[in-house]
Amino acid sequence: MSQASTQKLVAVAILALLLLIWQFLPPALGVPKYIVPTVSDMLTELGRMYRRENLIANVASTAIFTVLGFAIGSALGAAIGYLLGLSAFWERVLSPYILALQIAPKVAFAPLFIMWFGYNSTPKLLVTVLIVFFPVLVNVLAAMKTVDRDMVNLARAYSLNRWEIFKKVEFPSTLPNLMAGLRIASTLAVIGVTVGELVGGNTGLGFLISYGGGQANAAMVFNAIVLLTIIGIVLYSVLVWAEERLLHYIPKKDH
Amino acid sequence: MALEFTGVTKTFTLPDGKDLTAVRDINFTVGQGEFVSVVGPSGCGKSTILSMTAGLYQPTSGAVRVSGEVVTKPNPHVGFMLQKDLLLPWRTIIKNVEFGLESRGVPKAERRERALFELDRCHLKGFEDHYPYQLSGGMRQRAALARTLAIDPAIILLDEPFSALDAQTKLLIQNSFAETIQEAGITTLLITHDLSEAVIMSDRVLVLSERPGTVMREIPIDLPDRAHPLKRRQMPEIHQHASEIFTLLRLDQRAA
Ligand SMILES: Nc1ncnc2c1ncn2[C@@H]1O[C@H](COP(=O)(O)OP(=O)(O)O)[C@@H](O)[C@H]1O
Ligand SMILES: [Mg+2]
Numbered sequence: 001m002s003q004a005s006t007q008k009l010v011a012v013a014i015l016a017l018l019l020l021i022w023q024f025l026p027p028a029l030g031v032p033k034y035i036v037p038t039v040s041d042m043l044t045e046l047g048r049m050y051r052r053e054n055l056i057a058n059v060a061s062t063a064i065f066t067v068l069g070f071a072i073g074s075a076l077g078a079a080i081g082y083l084l085g086l087s088a089f090w091e092r093v094l095s096p097y098i099l100a101l102q103i104a105p106k107v108a109f110a111p112l113f114i115m116w117f118g119y120n121s122t123p124k125l126l127v128t129v130l131i132v133f134f135p136v137l138v139n140v141l142a143a144m145k146t147v148d149r150d151m152v153n154l155a156r157a158y159s160l161n162r163w164e165i166f167k168k169v170e171f172p173s174t175l176p177n178l179m180a181g182l183r184i185a186s187t188l189a190v191i192g193v194t195v196g197e198l199v200g201g202n203t204g205l206g207f208l209i210s211y212g213g214g215q216a217n218a219a220m221v222f223n224a225i226v227l228l229t230i231i232g233i234v235l236y237s238v239l240v241w242a243e244e245r246l247l248h249y250i251p252k253k254d255h
Numbered sequence: 256m257a258l259e260f261t262g263v264t265k266t267f268t269l270p271d272g273k274d275l276t277a278v279r280d281i282n283f284t285v286g287q288g289e290f291v292s293v294v295g296p297s298g299c300g301k302s303t304i305l306s307m308t309a310g311l312y313q314p315t316s317g318a319v320r321v322s323g324e325v326v327t328k329p330n331p332h333v334g335f336m337l338q339k340d341l342l343l344p345w346r347t348i349i350k351n352v353e354f355g356l357e358s359r360g361v362p363k364a365e366r367r368e369r370a371l372f373e374l375d376r377c378h379l380k381g382f383e384d385h386y387p388y389q390l391s392g393g394m395r396q397r398a399a400l401a402r403t404l405a406i407d408p409a410i411i412l413l414d415e416p417f418s419a420l421d422a423q424t425k426l427l428i429q430n431s432f433a434e435t436i437q438e439a440g441i442t443t444l445l446i447t448h449d450l451s452e453a454v455i456m457s458d459r460v461l462v463l464s465e466r467p468g469t470v471m472r473e474i475p476i477d478l479p480d481r482a483h484p485l486k487r488r489q490m491p492e493i494h495q496h497a498s499e500i501f502t503l504l505r506l507d508q509r510a511a
Contacts, residue, residue, distance in 0.1 A: 148339075148341070150337055150339060150341055151341055151343070153306075153309075153311050154335070154341050156311065156329045157309050157310070157311065157329045157330075157333065157334075157335060158329075158331075158354065158355040158357075158358060158406065159329055159331050159358050159359065160357075160358045161358070164357075164358055168343075168354075168357075169343070172343065172345045175345070249344050249345045249386045249387075249388065250344065250388070251388045
């Protein structure tokens, strides 16, 4: 058997084992299902959520705001990262503020945004944009500072103008870091939306978590967490897929 | 004169405000089609000479002239190559060779044609569509030479281009560079710390003093076969010249 298929077999076996443990261990230890629901409890609850709780609409809402917040936040982060990367002056002037905002816990802004904008989608979108913004900005800025000076000098010697140097040398040089920033940002986007929905929403999986929590419906909370994770994984996988295509010229390391 | 340094001094102001004079009162000329090497202790300002010739920055005093014109900005008639090949990893080899032509308004078809010609001349036919990581170090340096030649420079500047290669590859690449450059008839300034490399490849060797670097001695290498360093290596005069430079640089005393 090839190594790849062995690997797959082991992965499936581990998954099956985990699900079995989840299904049978809690009842065996006498843990009630409102504390840790079993796999079958969760599936039953999932069916109920589908019929009763507008599951599809809630999943769609969370997915859309995750993608939207991710797209806006990373576009802004990248744009400002590149602008600061082109201007040492502004980078130095603004870096203390960037550091402060980067350290500030972004999710804590959620209640504030709700006070400002009310119980609608704006607060959760803003939290997501804010949380996504910094890893992209920081990655891009760091990459701009480490672009090979000799490469830039070569471009200068070939009479490229400032814009061409950016387009043909600096931007492609920073692409690996940009993609790494986007990957981190994609995982944070889910957190941003969830917090926004938890704190003040009436739609989305985050709302279902707080709603289910209020009713002591652990299966509903677990289901929502699983679905949030799946949304995150899908977004992350799309980015990995794009990265592999964009960065095909970087030789893969063999483990 | 293809290249002329007259009374060139370069002083850098360091971040802490102190001044550092890298080279002082440098005078030399390089004739059309001539191959001149610059050797000297590390940190004596060899790369500084190259950067001023390329027009990346200007001398503090004195003048650098290329084809009689004072260099005040990056000069389209000067090509340079470093120890690093500086190939753009996201471009194929042929796209890398075309790189220098793109900002010069050369039409696409002509760019491609010239790039193919240079790749052929540098023995890289068939590797057009490879990416840099797929090539060996020696091949990458040849691709960098092809890119440098593609802009049809009046002068090429080489800053230790062979120093990252293993000993065998180095000999072969030196030979193929020498052949290509001779054939193209291009004026060349080679910066190196390898004394025998300087002697086997050049018409003339400039020996710089320690920092602030200044030209201590010019040594003409009156030997045939400049295009074939591998042949020159066998000549007894090579070792005489190399040991003369060795003594000038007081390498023996420094080792003590
Ligand atoms: N841009 C610069 N700013 C400040 N000091 C520099 C700069 N470039 C070179 N130097 C200094 O000038 C001296 C000569 O450098 P360089 O020309 O690179 O030497 P070489 O190539 O002979 O080893 C060194 O002491 C180096 O630190
Ligand atoms: Mg140097």
